[in-house]
Amino acid sequence: MSPLISLPSRAPLRHAISLLVVAAFAPSVQAADLLTITQDALTHSATLNSSRSTFKSTEAGQDVERGDLLPQISATGSAYRYDTLSSQRYAGSSAAQAGSSGASSSGEDYNGTSLGVNVTQALFDATNWYEYQQSKKQVGQQALQLEIDQQQLLYDVSEAYFEILRAKEVLDARQAQEKAIGRQREQANEQFNVGLVAITDVNEAQAAFDSARAQRIAAKSDLQVSFETLERLTGKHYDSIEGLDSDLPIQPPTPVRRDEWVEIALASSPSIQYAQAGVGLAESGVDIAQAGHLPTLDAFADYSYANNDRDELRGHNEDLQIGVQANLPIYTGGSTSASVRENTYTLEATQYDFEDQRRFTTQQVRSLFAQVSNDVESVEAQREAIVSSRSALEATRAGYEVGTRNIVDVLDAEQSLYESMSDYADARYTYVTDLLQLRQQAGVLNLDVIRGTNRWLRDSNPVSLDVNDADDNSTVDDIGKRPTPPPRS
Incomplete structure (x- = not known):
């Protein structure tokens, strides 16, 4: 006779206990914040590391140009074996003049060594001097390019980070929309099955549901792509990131005057400074070209030593020469004058580029300042739109229940509410990224700014790629299916 109550087997019980122990002692994965991810990007970004290597290469180029101004020393040496053989016949009528055969031969062989040392020092070489000055300006300009790339990376990482948070909030809205619809x-199916509504109401609800489902799938894809963008910038994978605090203050940018931001940009923007450094480089190019008309003056010293072991000679030869050498270019086919004209036009072009960069940065700062100021109002307006859309939805549902509204009105109200929720999330993150871009264009985006933004992130609501689809009690198989009308009696 079997017992009324069966005891559980020991194996599943032991398995459950072991899972609880592992879960208790397993380290929790902490969501990454913006500051941590930014520091990872500063270390691992391929673009920024390339810029750093280019800067180091430019620094090495300065040493190359300086080397032309320092003494140049070269040495040569050789060791050789000398073998000769001479065979000659005298051109005379009497063989006695050349011995019995009328011919003679001789040979000589010996070993020899030689050594030479040459030292030159430029006393006056305007071309080399201006090229060295230009190389120093190139280092300064490349340092500005490195600063531009670093600020761009800070913005790109921040934008990618908040794009993930934006995509997650939009996905949450789409999931809630799909669930509500x-x-x-x-409800429409149930009412249709009991004959309270027409088949058109069911079809309208099904079409709205299909549209909401497609929007949710697209939003989920956007979230996945956003994580991939962040991974490309940092070279690292993140399981989750911290979310933005709902109490983030939405305030106008400080300073509050647009002209003050323009003044900051004109003084601090590395893009403007880079263009200005380009003018200095072009001026050096003109100096180098004009130096082609000038003479050069070098001091030199040559020393040579030679020795061999010929039988009839003993000792060695030494030569030492010290002097000054001048060179004056008289005519170079017109190439020097042409080079001066070429570099003069290049200088003129860089001056226009500098002015264009000043205007562009000024326009960008003004536009972004206005955009951030508008974002403040837009966030508030979108918040109010959610309240209004929710009230409109409740009123529409009430009208539908009493028969003054149809299901299309209800579905439109549902979509309007969740569109407002999505637009509110979009407005908040647009405000954050526009404010960061304003600082970047002004040239004041740095780690301190990122650190200040990071204070508004919370790990209590992390965002990850582990996204559950909306619980709508439906399966993939019933997508697009329409209910079958009940049979007529």
């Missing part, structure tokens, strides 16, 4: 679809 799914319930509306089920």
Whole structure:
């Protein structure tokens, strides 16, 4: 006779206990914040590391140009074996003049060594001097390019970070929309099955549900792509990131005057400074070209030593020469004058580029300042739109229940509410990224700014790629299916 109550087996019980122990002692994965991810990007970004290597290469180029101004020393040496053989016949009528055969031969062989040392020092070489000055300006300009790339990376990482948070909030809204419209679809099916509504109401609900489902899938894809963008910038994978605090203050930018931001940009923007450094480089190019008309003056010293072991000679030869050498270019086919004209036009072009960069930065700062100021109002307006859309939805549902509104009105109100929620999330993150871009264009985006933004992130609501689809009690198989009308009696 079997017992009324069966005891559980020991194996599943032991398995459950072991899972609880592992879960208790397993380290929790902490969501990454913006500051941590930014520091990872500063270390691992391929673009920034390339810029750093280019800067180091430019620094090495300065040493190359300086080397032309320092003494140049070269040495040569050789060791050789000398073998000769001479065979000659005298051109005379009497063989006695050349011995019995009328011919003679001789040979000589010996070993020899030689050594030479040459030292030159430029006393006056305007071309080399201006090229060295230009190389120093190139280092300064490349340092500005490195600063531009670093600020761009700070903005790109921040934008990618908040794009993930934006995509997650939009996905949450799309999931809630799909769930709500799914319930509306089920209600329409039930009402149709008992004959309270027409088939058109069911079809409208089904179409709205299909549209909401497609929007949710697209939003989920956007979230996945956003994580990939962040991974490309940092070279690292993140399981989750911290979310933005709902109490983030939405305030106008400080300073509050647009002209003050323009003044900051004109003084601090590395892009403007880079263009200005380009003018200095072009001026050095003109100096180098004009130096082609000038003479050069070098001091030199040559020393040579030679020795061999010929039988009839003993000792060695030494030569030492010290002097000054001047060179004056008289005519170079017109190439020097042409080079001066070429570099003069290049200088003129860089001056226009500098002015264009000043205007562009000024326009960007003014536009971004206005955009951030508008974002403040837009966030508030979108918040109010959610309240209004929710009230409109409640009123529309009430009208639908009493018969003054149809299901299309209800579905439109549902979509309007969740569009407002999505637009509110979009407005908040647009404000954050526009404010960061304003600082970047003004040239004041740095780690301190990132650190200040990071204070508004919270790990209590992390965002990850582990996203559950909306619980609409539906399966993939019933997508697009329409309910079958009940049979007529």
